[in-house]
Amino acid sequence: NAGVTQTPKFQVLKTGQSMTLQCAQDMNHNSMYWYRQDPGMGLRLIYYSASEGTTDKGEVPNGYNVSRLNKREFSLRLESAAPSQTSVYFCASSGTSWASSNTGELFFGEGSRLTVL
Amino acid sequence: QKEVEQNSGPLSVPEGAIASLNCTYSDRGSQSFFWYRQYSGKSPELIMFIYSNGDKEDGRFTAQLNKASQYVSLLIRDSQPSDSATYLCAVNNDYKLSFGAGTTVTVRA
Numbered sequence: 001n002a003g004v005t006q007t008p009k010f011q012v013l014k015t016g017q018s019m020t021l022q023c024a025q026d027m028n029h030n031s032m033y034w035y036r037q038d039p040g041m042g043l044r045l046i047y048y049s050a051s052e053g054t055t056d057k058g059e060v061p062n063g064y065n066v067s068r069l070n071k072r073e074f075s076l077r078l079e080s081a082a083p084s085q086t087s088v089y090f091c092a093s094s095g096t097s098w099a100s101s102n103t104g105e106l107f108f109g110e111g112s113r114l115t116v117l
Numbered sequence: 118q119k120e121v122e123q124n125s126g127p128l129s130v131p132e133g134a135i136a137s138l139n140c141t142y143s144d145r146g147s148q149s150f151f152w153y154r155q156y157s158g159k160s161p162e163l164i165m166f167i168y169s170n171g172d173k174e175d176g177r178f179t180a181q182l183n184k185a186s187q188y189v190s191l192l193i194r195d196s197q198p199s200d201s202a203t204y205l206c207a208v209n210n211d212y213k214l215s216f217g218a219g220t221t222v223t224v225r226a
Contacts, residue, residue, distance in 0.1 A: 033213065042121075042205060042218040043161070058213065090160060105151070106207075106214060108160035 002026050006091045006109035013081045013116045021076040021112050023091030031094045032074035033058075033106065034066065036087040043090065049074055081116045088113050120144060123206050123217035131225050136193040138220050140206030143187070149209035150182055150189045154202045155219070161205055165191060196224045 004025045013019055025032065030051045035043040035058075045058030047066040055066050063085060065077045074093075078085060092106040124139040138152075149168055153161035167173045167180040167189065179192040189208075193200055201224050206217040 035216075040218060043216040045213055045215070048213050059215075105163055105166060106153075106161075108162070111160055 004091055004093055004107050004109035006089075006112050009110065009112055011112065011114050013078075013114065015082060015116060017081050018077065018079050019081065019114075020078075021089055021091070021114075022073070023075065023109060024073045025091075025093040025107070026072065027093060027107065028071070029093035029095055029107070030071070032068065033092045033094075034064075034074070034076045035090045035092065036060065036085075037090060037111075038087050046076065046089075078114075081114075083116045086114060086116045119217075120210075120215040121206055121208050121217040123204075123220050125220070127221040127223060129223045129225060130196050132196060132198060134196050136196050136200065136222050136224070138191040138193075138204050138206070138222070140189045140191075140217055141187055142189070142206075142208045142215075144208065144210055144215075145184075145187065147208045147210055150180070151207040151209070151214065152178075152180060152191045153205040153207060153216075155205060156202045193222070196222075198224050198226050200224050 007022045033048040034046040037043050044060050049055045049068040052071045067075050089112045091109040094106050122141050130136045152165040154164045155161040165180040167182045173180045177194045181190045203219040203221045205219045207214040
């Protein structure tokens with residue numbers, strides 16, 4: 001039972017390089033999310049997708065783009081990485097219906113640790 | 118003002134004691150409130166949720182909600198070393214969760 005799968009788990013980039021973090025869920029969830037976690041700052045929402053075909057900005061979207069490829073997959077792209085984007089990134093999903101998507105119980109992937117030099 | 122504020126840690130409690138964690142939120146329209154536990158190097162996992170004013174108990178955990186005061190808390194009774202983790206308060210707002218910075222709890226054996 002995979003749940004939410006993120007790749008890669010670790011990545012080191014140089015400033016200005018680009019990369020895409022991949023996320024897939026097998027729970028038939030409607031909503032998917034990308035968070036970043038930095039020491040002392042908790043989880044901050046980057047982008048979310050309430051349902052297939054929609055994406056919206058969260059609290060810290062600058063420097064990122066997302067694609068909701070289908071119901072299962074939600075990717076996060078860094079077009080030109082900066083040291084300030086060094087962080088742990090978590091993908092999460094929730095809800096098999098509109099009502100359950102809006103309750104807020106999230107299922108998280110294992111995280112992707114990104115370092116930008 | 119941050120949307121979700123938690124009492125600053127770290128919080129150190131002896132084994133068997135009660136750990137008390139507090140959280141306040143700014144959006145009066147929020148309807149759902151969550152406590153997640155995160156072990157070091159791991160992803161957060163849900164331990165409690167509460168929607169209505171009052172107390173909700175689940176084993177050794179009790180969540181308390183006061184919407185008028187915009188306050189939610191978590192009590193951990195009979196604390197065990199395995200409870201040592203960071204506890205994140207989260208508040209639902211229209212398809213997305215806002216998280217507090219977390220409170221790190223250490224249970225001393």
